[in-house]
Amino acid sequence: MLTVLDASLRGVMGRGCSAEQTNNNGERLPGATREPRSGRSTYQGEHDPMEHIVTVQEAVTAFADWMEPTDGELDAIEAEMPRILADVEALDVQIALLDQAPTELDERRARRGRRRVLSERATLANRAVSGAVA
Numbered sequence: 001m002l003t004v005l006d007a008s009l010r011g012v013m014g015r016g017c018s019a020e021q022t023n024n025n026g027e028r029l030p031g032a033t034r035e036p037r038s039g040r041s042t043y044q045g046e047h048d049p050m051e052h053i054v055t056v057q058e059a060v061t062a063f064a065d066w067m068e069p070t071d072g073e074l075d076a077i078e079a080e081m082p083r084i085l086a087d088v089e090a091l092d093v094q095i096a097l098l099d100q101a102p103t104e105l106d107e108r109r110a111r112r113g114r115r116r117v118l119s120e121r122a123t124l125a126n127r128a129v130s131g132a133v134a
Helices: 004-013 057-061 073-098 102-132
Strands: none
Touching: 073 102
16 A cells, blocks of 8 residues: 555656655756666756865854853852752663663662652752742
8 A cells, every 4th residue: 555655755756866856846956867876866066065064163162261151150050960960860770771671679769769859859949949038
């Protein structure tokens, strides 16, 4: 049984061009050649779009002084570190249980991890409320 997608692909592919060389209407793109036998596109337009692949160096490697975290941000991260570590441990348990049937011990580890995460979140929330009131 052919699906609509199969039928549309057969219609596109039957016109002598690969699916990569046609637009949504099945018309051949400018510079596209007839069905390449190697499976690779033989683009013959003004330029090869894969010829110039560069990264934006400023966005990747340049860091100005104003881009560094402030002391306040570092203190906030340090204050939340127990919760972050609890989240990481809980995720480690969940990842370990993805590919195996959990045993009773595994279920206890998962519950313990969830309880620790909730406890750390409650501690942070209480600390934030008491700090806001004071």
